[in-house]
Amino acid sequence: MTDLFHDLTFKNGTAMSNRFMLAPLTNLQSRPDGTLSDDEYRWLTKRAEGGFGVTMTCASHVQAAGCGFPGQLGCFSDQYLEGLTRLAAGINAQDSVSVLQLHHAGMRSPADLIGETPQCPSDNEEMGARGISHEEVLQLRDDFIAAAVRAAKAGFNGVELHGAHGYMLAQFLSPTINQREDEYGGTLDNRCRLLLEIIDGVRAQCGPEFLLGVRLSPERFDIRLSEMRELAQRLMRDAKIDFLDMSLWDSFKEPQEEGFAGKTLLECFTELDRGEVRLGTAGKVRSAADARRCIGAGADFVVVGRSAILHHDFPRLVANNPDFEPLANPVSREHLRNEGLGEAFIDYMATWGGFVED
Secondary structure, eight states: OGGGGSOEEOTTSOEESSSEEEOOOOOOOSOTTSOOOHHHHHHHHHHHHTTOSEEEEEEEESSGGGOOSTTOOBOSSGGGHHHHHHHHHHHHTTTOEEEEEEEOOGGGSOHHHHTSOOEESSOBTTTTBEEOOHHHHHHHHHHHHHHHHHHHHHTOSEEEEEEOTTSHHHHHHOTTTOOOOSTTSSSHHHHHHHHHHHHHHHHHHHOTTSEEEEEEOOSSTTOOHHHHHHHHHHHHHHTOSSEEEEEOSSTTSOOSSTTOTTOOTTHHHHTSOOTTOEEEEESSOOSHHHHHHHHHTTOSEEEEOHHHHHOTTHHHHHHHOTTOOOOOSOBOHHHHHHTTOOHHHHHHHTTSTTTBOO
């Protein structure tokens, strides 16, 4: 159990008090204009209070056109600073490391939500999305960087760049979705260029002491595991980020891609030369035993989603019981209210089959 409850210090000097990071969970409970609501504040600060070493926000969109969900937290203008400042202070007051996740939904932005045609690296007929111009790529890069600067001004300890799950940065990484013919498309180096330029810009604007992470996913959404391993290794060797958050869906499943038989998805990344970059894993980390297994397999920290919804103090429950198992689903709406979820979040969880009692 000691591995889960030792401090973990990142390259920039920030330390998390244990190996538990709150996953950046979609919850639909900010206000319609993207400003912070009391429900969003309560949900997140209750997890910080419950012992998470890092408390990460939901995906927060860096452009109005990048909104992926109703009730999504915004960070694309200074109108959000007041709420973001309140949120960062509330998390920091609990001695939890505060991280704002930066996001653009790209072609997955619903047209009726954003009021315009969704954007994509290149035209995508299936999703009804338009390819963005070279000038718009540069603006997107600058808006990610500006959002990071805004997060630092608000008092967050750091940011995570959402490059996973088929959203805009992952769309650029995809060899099938990204059909650009300029320097942002084609080879893997070109498809990584936008992400790498954002990393450079955040470092230049926010300094080496600002915590910077990247989330990647190696399967689904037209992403190749072999390429994500190559990108992960480059990020670790370049050492411009402090942590890599691998969203694996199932940390211990065997990869789908040929050539990786006999390994788990997690092992595909723990075997890389990570240098000073810390590696975390998300994907069916639900019990104390799951968390220990991930750390034992070489992860530096675990990223917890479902069990953090069920138990705001999941880390403390694990600390008190090495055999802790979360409540079995379905659970009552009243239980989720007591755990700090607002009604919009509870309604959203009710759309997950078998999560909430009818």
